[in-house]
Amino acid sequence: MARSSINIGHREAGLSPATWLSLVVPIDFQKRDDAQAAAEMAGGTKPSSESEVVNHEIGHALHFVEDPIQVANADAEDLEPTANGFAKKVANEKNSMSEPDAKKRVHEILGLEPPK
Numbered sequence: 001m002a003r004s005s006i007n008i009g010h011r012e013a014g015l016s017p018a019t020w021l022s023l024v025v026p027i028d029f030q031k032r033d034d035a036q037a038a039a040e041m042a043g044g045t046k047p048s049s050e051s052e053v054v055n056h057e058i059g060h061a062l063h064f065v066e067d068p069i070q071v072a073n074a075d076a077e078d079l080e081p082t083a084n085g086f087a088k089k090v091a092n093e094k095n096s097m098s099e100p101d102a103k104k105r106v107h108e109i110l111g112l113e114p115p116k
C-alpha cells in the first residue's frame with residue numbers, strides 16, 4: 001500500500017526544547033491514486049494532486065501545533081477550511097527562488113539568525 005507519513009519535529013513547530021514533539025501525519029496516496037484512475041476511466045472530477053493532498057495535511061498538522069485544544073474539540077469538517085486555506089496559500093507561493101533567497105527563507109522558518 002502506498003502509504004506515507006510526514007514527521008513534523010520540534011524545530012519546524014517552533015517549540016522550545018522543553019516541549020519537543022513529533023507529530024505523524026499519515027497520507028494515503030493509494031486512495032488518491034484510485035480516485036485518479038477512476039476519474040480517468042469514467043470521466044468526472046479529478047481528485048487533488050499529490051502535492052495538494054500533502055499541503056492540505058500539513059495544514060492540518062500546523063493547525064494542531066498552533067492550537068491543539070481547538071483542534072481536539074472541533075468537528076472534523078470544521079477543520080477543513082483551515083487546511084484548505086494553508087494548501088491554497090502554498091499553491092500561490094512561487095515554487096522557485098534564488099539560492100540566497102532560499103537560504104534566507106530556511107533560516108526564517110527555522111528561527112535562525114539571517115545567513116551571512
Ligand SMILES: [Zn+2]
Binds near residue numbers: 079083
Ligand atoms: Zn482535511
